[in-house]
Amino acid sequence: MSHTEIRSALDTSVVMRLLTGQPMDLAIIARRYMAETEQAGAKVFVSNLVVLEAYFACQHHYGMPKDAVLTGLQSLLSMSTFAVHPQLLPLLANEGLSTAKPGFLDRLIHAEATSARLPLVTFEKAAARLPQTQLLMAADH
Secondary structure, three states: OOOOOEEEEOOHHHHHHHHHOOOHHHHHHHHHHHHHHHHOOOEEEOOHHHHHHHHHHHHHHHOOOHHHHHHHHHHHHOOOOEEOOOOHHHHHOOOOHHHOOOOHHHHHHHHHHHHOOOOEEEOOOOHHHOOOEEEOOOOOO
């Protein structure tokens, strides 16, 4: 079995250029880096933190709707040059994720807890719908 080298970890600024193509000069540099990485047969790692930051930045700074951002992330991160958390791509493939309750953020946090074989403890009632999740409640609520 061959082991593919993970050459680097991308930060949000690079992922944003790959997602949006803006600003164009930086997007060209980011695409060139990715082409060189692919040509070398290597991969780049994108952390869940970077994914979430890009998710919110695309909405806030570029006015992109949630469903477009989720589709863009799925398309980009599904490429063979990317290494991501093993539960991220199946999560992004869920239909209706942009309007789901709990939403993408809570589901990704839950996925990390699940992969660590830990229950998730939350005050978020929507997140408590997920398996292996414990809802904490104050006595007066």
